[in-house]
Amino acid sequence: MADKPTLNPALRDFWLTPARVRVLYGGRASSKSWDAAGFAIYLADSYRLRILCARQFQNKISESVYTLLKIQIERFGLQHRFEIQRDRIINRYTGTEFLFYGLWRHIDEVKSLEGIDICWLEEAHNITQEQWEILEPTIRKDHSQFWIIFNPRLVTDFVYRRFVTRPPANAITRKINYTDNPFLSNTMLEVIQHAKEEDEEEYRHIYLGEPREDDDAVIIKRSWIMAAIDAHKQLGIEPSGAKRLGFDVADSGADKCATTLAHGIVARDIDEWSGREDELLKSCSRVYRAAVEHDAQVIYDSIGVGASVGAKLGELNDEHLTRISYSKFNAGAAVWHPDARYSDGVSNKDMFSNLKAQAWWLVADRFRNTYNAIHRGMQFEEDEMISISSECSNLDRLIDELSTPRRDFDRSGKVKVESKQDLAKRDIPSPNLADSFVMAYTPTVSQPMTFTDEAMDLIYSLDID
Secondary structure (H helix, E strand, O other): OOOOOOOOHHHHHHHHOOOOEEEEEOOOOOOHHHHHHHHHHHHHOOOOOEEEEEEOOOOOHHHOOHHHHHHHHHHOOOHHHEEEOOOEEEEOOOOOEEEEEEHHHHHHHHHOOOOOOEEEEEOHHHOOHHHHHHHHHHOOOOOOEEEEEEOOOEOOOHHHHHHHHOOOOOEEEEEOOHHHOOOOOHHHHHHHHHHHHHOHHHHHHHHOOOOEOOOOOEOOOHHHHHHHEOHHHHOOOOOOOOEEEEEEOOOOOOOOEEEEEEEOOEEEEEEEEOOOHHHHHHHHHHHHHHHHHHOOEEEEEOOHHHHHHHHHHHHHHHHOOOOOOEEEEOOOOOOOOOOOEEEOOEEHHHHEOOHHHHHHHHHHHHHHHHHHHHHHOOOOOHHHOOEEOOOOOOHHHHHHHHOOOEEEEOOOOOEEEOOHHHHHHOOOOOOHHHHHHHHHOOOOOOOOOOOOHHHHHHHOOOOOO
8 A cells, every 4th residue: 555645547537528417337346435435525625616415315424424534634634724524524724524424314304405516415325216317416516526436236236327328428337346456455355255166146146246137035036037038039939839829908198909819839029108197099909910910819907997998909809800818917816726826735725815816927938948959958848938029029128027026925925026106116117018927928828819811901000190
């Protein structure tokens, strides 16, 4: 370690390059927060600023960067220039003020703050899109900045997707790891080396800042889904069997309709569109035409607005020369084959809270089997696996949506899927694409009917634009 206190030279350009948003991410022991605190103290001692230090959860001041700032003040020998108060830090000479807030409980207070020059978001992987949409216009002073600092958790986290996967033009994004930190002790380097030898994957996540593909609490792991992309090609399987069209109906507001077209084990296409409740016939006509075009049966969400879909499809059947096959999917209904064994001697009715849970778990089983077939060479029957065509539209969002809902349990201990209300609490919108996908693979559907050439000609004449 250098005799004279200094900042990490590897980050000099990061701090000095003009930018509205500075994003610093990576693994532990990389000096991210340490360096941010040091640079903040330098600025505070040179200019008159208001610096907001925020994080998602802060129930006491010790959970903030308050202590880190105090350490850097002492390290640089500037105790005489700063007044360390109970809940803020002030520079006696420049008037710079450090403020400390937890966003979860105090976002409305933060929204009312004026004249903030720097908003430092620590452990920012927990920040939600909704919070960012409040913060971004709140920090509006000329030449104001955001400092976004975090250790990556999941590739699906908002902050990672927003500022690392597709960073905005006004941002400078820098990854830094312990290998860029010249101040590490030999003891810490030994600890890191031991972690690497013990568990390479865990080491890469913790010390190299590689986000995880999976949340262990979710029903379908992201790595399973990634293995299923074009799995039918890798496994030499030609799509065959029934064609099904899962139809998730928009409820209200900004919710959207979505469909998934599946042919045998292969999801061939994903569609999504805005469809208000008063446009249900228009949406059903769109689905009807797709069903005719692909010789597919429709499985639709029959809860809420969707309760009328069967009647609308029946009307379209009556108008034309053919009848498409359609079945309703009631997420809250009793499980399919309740007395059949799911696994380890547990029956379906004892395992699953409702049909939705059963459908999601069966799809998850197929994804897991596919992962094991691709990566471990294990053998499964074709209908025990699943594949997603890489040509599907909205594929990125489908992957995110399928890998987001978590396991939950009802009062009797049966498994269920995380509700839309609980997803909303995590600032996650309704998974329309994923719901349509799961419906397309529900085990309760019957065989589709075939269509005549005359019916095809007639159905294409429908005005559904």
